Amino acid sequence: MPTIISHAIVPLAFAAAAGRQRIAVPIALAGGVLAAMPDADVVGFAFGIAYADDWGHRGATHSLAFAAITALVLAALWPRARSMAAILFLFAATASHGLFDMATDGGLGAALFWPFETGRHFFGATPIRVSPIGADFFSARGLETLRSEFVWIWVPCAALALAGAGLRRSRARP
Template structure:
């Protein structure tokens, strides 16, 4: 394992961190604002907790519950939850031996802001058809976009791998947030699932439930005012 400053594609990395060798089993530890990397050999091989599709979907549901002007429909909630989990579609590259450091590797282009923008627009057009781009459809597009972006943000909270390509395809530099609560979980798989539940799943479900409850209370008030 090597410790110290490192260079990525000729640029000075912004962190002082420990990175494992290819055969190593130790996680990297960031002590700066953002950790950046784009080398496959720097990929963390340790068993860090990673957000599962269920947690991503729960966050998407919570976003739908709070970003809609009225009580969100079931379709909005379902599509938002699906969009929040969609970026991990890049996992199909694993059996195809796609390099983890490539643009189409895990946490690459599908985790970028560009992908979120394009996919949100397409999903809105496909699942919420209309003759014109109304304010309601624009709000739905915003909801789906935030759900997609939330996936990359949650992944950037994990010490697994070298980070997320937020700005692909314009830059393949990878980023990880300084606060990484999703680290190596104790107690094996159950410990990792428990860590994920405490950090992401349960808070997301609670926030989503509160959002639905608030929206339901506002419906009678608007009906009475009308």
């Protein structure tokens, strides 16, 4: 898995590229939280839920179904999230988690299509170094992970945010 910081940066970069008029700051921040949220499934280890179980790490919480349900529940509970644009953004933010995990070089893959099929999937190319869980993050492998994420997530996200801001500025000029 990429680190929770990198998961959160993806929807924040998309929101920055789109601009505050399209994606309000509270919705963007909620997207950042939702993008990191699927990794809360690691608490299952403490309750005896095995990694490979449907509700284990990278299981149901990393699926498109979970992303859709999460976005719809949030919209039902939070009036600010009731527009189609907000719902789609929040869905994409949550779904991005499983997609980015599919680009990592370790673990069992992500159960993107749960509950319709329980297989775990990776992309054909897996350039992102998988993040160690827990205290092992503060190791040489953790640094390797951050370097990988910088190249494959942070730089493209910064480019996207800057390009979107530049495009908006150029359109705003008379």
